[in-house]
Amino acid sequence: MSSFHIYGHRGSSGTHPENTLLSFQAAHKAGAQGIELDVQLTKDLVPVVIHDERLERTTNGIGFVKDFLYEDLVRLDAGHSFSSRFQGNSIPSLKSVLEWITSNSLMLNIELKNGRFPYDHLETKVLELLTHYHLYDRTIISSFNHYSIQRLTQNGCKVETAILLMEKLVEPWDYLQQVGANSIHIECGAIDEYFITNTHKRGIPVRAFTVNDPYQIAALKKAGCSAIFTDFPLVAMQSI
Known part of the structure; x- marks a missing residue:
């Protein structure tokens, strides 16, 4: 429990367009021990790395991720809305990010973005890719959709799982057991001494987001x- 890790939140999203390969590479270069990314499914069930259900904020596309075929989605620009100098960066497939991760020793947090839309095949597709790239041992799967995490654990998932929380829960360790997850990822403002002490006592990892x-x-x-998950991994690495 003594080691402390820095995860680049959507990569180095404070300095690069979030959830792009460029952003993940920048987090790695900054010395972060891990990266966090968000996964959804395209219309043809390809896992892609993007945070919002809609395309407008981070790309030049209009509409929902789920309504696009993968081949149309990758033609969109995922860099220009951050800065014109990043124009031409595309939404990566989860496959392409995992392929890159096998070339380094980064830890990985995959957040399943299935709170608004259930994405029936999302868990299965993600696990298939993690199996293919032998990345079970350095991956955590998290979600705000705790039913999704519960499904994973009930199906004997061998990857570490985490519930995402925005606020304090009464006896969160009991709830964690109920869901069957291994760890708690919680909004940094909801952490207090009581929570840390009692979670630690039970050997449950606590990871905080988004801490800049x-x-x-x-x-x-x-x-x-x-x-911790941070938008500025370089700054974070210099502060510990």
Whole structure:
């Protein structure tokens, strides 16, 4: 429980277009131990790396990710809305990111974006790719959709699973057991001493998101957090 890890939140999303290969490479270059990314399914059931259900904020596309075929989705520009100098970057497939990850030792947090749309085959497709690339041992699968996490654990998932929380729960460790997950990923403002002490006592990893303030990062490390997710991995690495 003593090691503390920095995960690039959607890569180095404070300095590069989020959830692009370029952003993940920047997080790796900054020295982060891991990256966090979001996965949804295209109309033809290809897992792609993008946060919003809609395309407008991060790309030049219009509409829902789920309504596009993969071949149409990859033609969109996922860099220009961040900065014109990143124009031409595309939405990566999960496959392409996993292929790249096999060339390094980064840890990986895959967030299943199935809160708004259930994406019936999402868990299966993600597990198939993780199996293919032998990445079970350095991957965590998380979601705000706790039914999805429960399904994974009930089906004997060998990958570490985490529930995502935005606020404090009463006895979250009991709830975690109910879902069958291994760890808690929680909004940094919802963490207090009682939560950390009691979660630690039970050997449950706690990872905080999204933490960009160097003093807060240092404080969470001191408090015994297992990891933080940050938009600025280079700044985070310099603060620990």
